[in-house]
Amino acid sequence: MYxxxxxxxxxxxxxxxxxxxxxQLAAFQRRIDAEEKxxxxxxxxxGYRRTLVRQISQHAHSEIIGMQPEGNWLTRAPTLKRKAxxxxxxxxxxxHGLYLYSAGETLGTSRDQMVGDLLSGKAKxxxxxxxxxxxxxxxxxxxxxxDGAAIMNxxxxxxxxxxxxxxxxxxxxxxxxxxxxxxxxxxxxxSRGTAAQQAMAQDALNRWxxxxxxxxxxxDSNSRHSAQSMAWKIKRFSNDELRQKFIDVTVPQAEFxxxxxxxxxxxxxxxxxxxxxxxxxxxxxxxxxxxxxxxNRQRMARRRQAHDDGAWVRKAAQAYAxxxxxxxxx
Amino acid sequence: xxxxEWPLYEVFIRSKAGxxxxxxxxxxxxxxxxxxxHARDTYTRRSEGVxxxxxxxxxxxxxxxxxxxxxxxxxxxxxxxxxxxxxIPDGVDNL
Numbered sequence: 001m002y003x004x005x006x007x008x009x010x011x012x013x014x015x016x017x018x019x020x021x022x023x024q025l026a027a028f029q030r031r032i033d034a035e036e037k038x039x040x041x042x043x044x045x046x047g048y049r050r051t052l053v054r055q056i057s058q059h060a061h062s063e064i065i066g067m068q069p070e071g072n073w074l075t076r077a078p079t080l081k082r083k084a085x086x087x088x089x090x091x092x093x094x095x096h097g098l099y100l101y102s103a104g105e106t107l108g109t110s111r112d113q114m115v116g117d118l119l120s121g122k123a124k125x126x127x128x129x130x131x132x133x134x135x136x137x138x139x140x141x142x143x144x145x146x147d148g149a150a151i152m153n154x155x156x157x158x159x160x161x162x163x164x165x166x167x168x169x170x171x172x173x174x175x176x177x178x179x180x181x182x183x184x185x186x187x188x189x190x191s192r193g194t195a196a197q198q199a200m201a202q203d204a205l206n207r208w209x210x211x212x213x214x215x216x217x218x219x220d221s222n223s224r225h226s227a228q229s230m231a232w233k234i235k236r237f238s239n240d241e242l243r244q245k246f247i248d249v250t251v252p253q254a255e256f257x258x259x260x261x262x263x264x265x266x267x268x269x270x271x272x273x274x275x276x277x278x279x280x281x282x283x284x285x286x287x288x289x290x291x292x293x294x295x296n297r298q299r300m301a302r303r304r305q306a307h308d309d310g311a312w313v314r315k316a317a318q319a320y321a322x323x324x325x326x327x328x329x330x
Numbered sequence: 331x332x333x334x335e336w337p338l339y340e341v342f343i344r345s346k347a348g349x350x351x352x353x354x355x356x357x358x359x360x361x362x363x364x365x366x367x368h369a370r371d372t373y374t375r376r377s378e379g380v381x382x383x384x385x386x387x388x389x390x391x392x393x394x395x396x397x398x399x400x401x402x403x404x405x406x407x408x409x410x411x412x413x414x415x416x417x418i419p420d421g422v423d424n425l
């Protein structure tokens with residue numbers, strides 16, 4: 001599960017045209033500063049509510065769309081065990097989406113509305129899912145890198161100031177750790193395998209490394225909304241801090257696997273204790289976010305089709321419920 | 331999209347016998363049985379529960395957070411309800 005740059009898009013000036021008094025805003029900020037949790041029915045600034053609805057719903061959409069690249073390998077998993085594990089993981093992603101929609105709904109936006117915004121293309125989801133899964137090793141790389149990056153992002157969200165979101169994230173994080181380990185386990189098996197399997201693992205790392213570190217969003221200097229989200233304690237660490245942390249823990253894991261991180265500028269800085277790394281291709285990120293990644297259209301078409309294909313089920317369930325209710329009333 | 335949104339249910343899980351049910355989140359379902367099934371699939375994939383309650387969110391009566399100070403005020407000044415209010419002289423044990 002996968003938040004990223006989710007606080008980047010579509011935010012308009014906060015509190016415009018509302019009648020929030022300075023006293024209300026100051027009292028709210030005092031609660032935040034005192035580390036109090038905000039609950040669903042509490043008073044909150046409209047900007048806070050809007051930011052959360054956008055972030056939580058985009059986070060939920062990412063879980064739902066995120067089922068596609070992995071679902072692509074369900075029928076072709078190399079063993080029955082791998083297949084069962086992958087099936088459980090994909091089911092978890094659906095569950096994470098549902099936890100998050102449920103947290104989002106506490107802010108007064110219905111799930112149908114949120115889903116509608118995804119289907120119409122108004123709402124975004126994480127850029128990472130617009131890359132294809134070309135080989136089985138990609139399933140390993142997604143678990144290891146993409147879920148690894150997601151965990152970096154999500155652990156601090158467990159302490160987010162909005163109670164329902166924080167509680168959903170606690171649940172998600174518990175499950176996410178399984179996702180990352182199963183991914184690493186796939187990479188480990190490949191890296192201990194034949195030369196062809198090792199090459200497959202390396203190829204997957206080559207393709208997923210940069211998109212994974214882009215998941216943390218733009219550099220802090222270009223991240224317009226971070227400051228407000230930090231002040232509201234929705235966000236606890238900046239994009240660059242989290243990205244650095246991810247690189248620091250992941251590079252030694254790649255070394256353990258005997259794989260080379262595809263960055264010639266990558267170098268451990270003894271003085272700071274951190275890895276220095278090369279320049280990120282921000283143009284690529286903005287292209288993917290703008291809808292022009294390798295799989296954007298395919299992902300959206302598939303989601304819309306799945307939604308339409310399920311229409312008769314929703315209709316039948318409703319008809320059955322109505323019939324039972326009528327019988328009961330009679 | 332279905333014209334009518336399925337009603338929202340709140341989900342409560344008893345994690346093991348001896349503990350009380352605890353709120354876990356919510357789900358949408360067309361009817362009560364589906365609500366139980368969805369709650370199981372969504373919130374207990376890792377044996378988190380031995381018992382589930384689902385209740386229509388619209389059926390819950392809740393206190394108003396904006397009024398909570400006044401609502402809970404009567405309990406505030408009755409500190410004598412706590413055992414620590416009472417001073418026990420040295421030498422008195424088992425009290």
